[in-house]
Amino acid sequence: MFEALTEKLEGIFKGLRRKGHLTAGDVQLALREVRLALLGADVNFRVVKAILDAVAEKAVGREVLESLSPAQEVLRVVRDELIAVMGGSMERVTLASQPPTVIYLVGLQGSGKTTSAAKLARMLVSQGHRPLLVAADVYRPAAVDQLQALAASLNLPVYTVPGADPVRIAGGAVAEAKRLARDVVVVDTAGRLHVDEALMAELEAMAGVLPPHETLLVVDAMTGQDAVRVAEAFQARIPLTGIVLTKMDGDARGGAALSLRYVTRVPIKLVGSGEKLDALEPFYPDRMAWRILGMGDVQxxxxxxxxxxxxxxxxxxxxxxxxxxxxxxxxxxxxxxxxxxxxxxxxxxxxxxxxxxxxxxxxxxxxxxxxxxxxxxxxxxxxxxxxxxxxxxxxxxxxxxxxxxxxxxxxxxxxxxxxxxxxxxxxxxxxxxxxxxxxxxxxxxxxx
Missing domain, CATH: 1.10.260.30 (Signal recognition particle, SRP54 subunit, M-domain)
Known part of the structure; x- marks a missing residue:
């Protein structure tokens, strides 16, 4: 996803290193190039300003310019600011002390909610939990069938009520989890083509009968700044606890990953990078920063x-x-x-x-x-x-x-x-x- 941005940043920092001794002017010129690279990668302009202001303040100091390796020091400052913008540290999906834990996956149609629900269930199984999947998307054709097929491949149960609305389905989920001795309830909620009042009212009604411990917003990284706008709209009505960023293996420019945490103040907790059910992993801001700067993610x-x-x-x-x-x-x-x-x-x-x-x-x-x-x-x-x-x-x-x-x-x-x-x-x-x-x-x- 970050190939174009990574290539540009690598070129900028290699150019700094070739100069050897740096002046404040050299750093400012390089930071202007970094600004263009970030904006070209569809990073939110507020995020770009926050990163560059912080880097400029630290990178033109005496400790950096007079160090033995000033170009590497500038790179380190940029890395640290990227990590800070993306949240600083990894945040896990938290589980309730008294099971069952209820996790809502919310978002627009096409963002990958249903597949992410199955991926999350698989991850929970690998951690020793016994999840129950709840098919509450009764509007999208074949959404229930899709979740049931994915769950069958994982040998997991799915709870739904044919002909019922999402609120009624949510109301019976905990009783079903207790009956089957399941300690986590993963709810695949219904989506819309865009954020509207009906969607928000339905989610609020579901939360009234089945209060969630985690509400994870599933957003498509391929949508760029639209992902940020969607996250802001949901956050204004629904108390989000985390974000699941899908399609990170696509060819988008990567701006959503750098912008979401800073703009919404909601942590990115999980990222999906493939169609297979094992292609879901925790989001590590430091590792993502390494990848953006071309240093890979060996860990x-x-x-x-x-x-x-x-x-x-x-x-x-x-x-x-x-x-x-x-x-x-x-x-x-x-x-x-x-x-x-x-x-x-x-x-x-x-x-x-x-x-x-x-x-x-x-x-x-x-x-x-x-x-x-x-x-x-x-x-x-x-x-x-x-x-x-x-x-x-x-x-x-x-x-x-x-x-x-x-x-x-x-x-x-x-x-x-x-x-x-x-x-x-x-x-x-x-x-x-x-x-x-x-x-x-x-x-x-x-x-x-």
């Missing part, structure tokens, strides 16, 4: 890997890599593990230097992993363990068996050899006590 990638990878297999692969004994069999196992993490585009976005890596999305996709796996599967065990024996005739046989070309087989083998060389270099650097440089040079910028 989230590590957490996803720990939750997804087979521990024993991962430890075995790590040991073989450490021993510099890495074959195509281990490479295939690694690919299978990586495919569990989700789309390659999401993985690339989480790596440092995200803007540059983002350019690879058109060249590398999930289908390429399938083709690589097919090539390796077409090899004999001896060929996988000793790729140096792959002569021209063997490569032609592998290409025919995998439905690929000899050129693709050759490309894979070259990439594999390059990877082995890189791993050996990493091993040598580790022995010497050195580390890989981070983007912007200088081994990254210092922590405050």
């Amino acid at each position: 989230t990638l590590i957490e996803q890997a720990e939750a997804t990878f087979d521990r024993e297999e991962s430890e075995r692969l790590a040991a073989r890599i450490q021993e510099a004994d890495f074959t195509l069999e281990e490479f295939r196992s690694m690919l299978l593990q990586v495919r569990k993490l989700g789309p390659l585009s999401r993985i690339l976005e989480m790596l440092p230097g995200g803007a540059g890596l983002g350019k690879l999305k058109g060249q590398v996709d999930d289908r390429s992993l399938v083709r690589v796996q097919a090539i390796i599967d077409s090899m004999t065990r001896a060929e996988r363990r000793r790729p140096e024996i792959l002569n021209a005739s063997r490569r032609r046989r592998i290409a025919m068996g995998s439905g690929t070309s000899v050129q693709e087989v050759n490309r894979l083998l070259k990439q594999f050899e390059d990877m082995k060389k890189m791993m050996k270099q990493m091993k040598q650097m580790e022995k010497k006590g050195r580390r890989w440089p981070l983007p912007f040079g200088g081994g990254g910028f210092p922590e405050p």
Whole structure:
């Protein structure tokens, strides 16, 4: 989502770093470019002003301009202000001390409420809870059927009353949760094409018979500043406790993520970044700031890997890599593990230097992993363990068996050899006590 903004910011800060010693004029010129980049990313003008005013005040001080690495200090100030604007720290969905906890998902039609309800239920199950889904969207065609189908894939119950209005459905939800021994009630409310009096009156009536502990506004990140206006309209009538930002994997400019928290004072608690039911995660302002500045989100990638990878297999692969004994069999196992993490585009976005890596999305996709796996599967065990024996005739046989070309087989083998060389270099650097440089040079910028 932040590719265009990230590329512009990376260019600005790389330009600062090339200048070495900075003056107040250099910083002001760079901040003007940052202002244009943020406005171009559809960030609310009030948010842009707040960020730039705070950065200008701190970045032209003596401590920054006279530091050993002033460009990195300016970058750090920008990062800190981005984090502050987005809320400072992660805020969780809170659960009631006395179950069942009631969570409302509200918003306009098309924002992703129904899918987000199922995603939230799945997240709650992974945390040891027993949610009940409530289908209270009786207006949108097939909304109830959609929620029931999603719930069936999770083996979860859905409560609804055929022919009843949302208020009546809400009124019976807690009794049903107690009957089924469910500790969380997730209510998928009805939406409208736009904010109107009927929608707000209905939500207020539902809250009267089923008071929520959490009211989460689901907004579509693709709608840009419209998302901010929708959030303000809901906040004026309904006491929101959090925001769920959906479609973060889209090609929007990202302004909503930077604007919502500051404008509405309501924390973004969850973000959705895909259609699958596991594509919902907590919102970390600091990690989002890292991604916007092109430093990736390695922490989230590590957490996803720990939750997804087979521990024993991962430890075995790590040991073989450490021993510099890495074959195509281990490479295939690694690919299978990586495919569990989700789309390659999401993985690339989480790596440092995200803007540059983002350019690879058109060249590398999930289908390429399938083709690589097919090539390796077409090899004999001896060929996988000793790729140096792959002569021209063997490569032609592998290409025919995998439905690929000899050129693709050759490309894979070259990439594999390059990877082995890189791993050996990493091993040598580790022995010497050195580390890989981070983007912007200088081994990254210092922590405050």
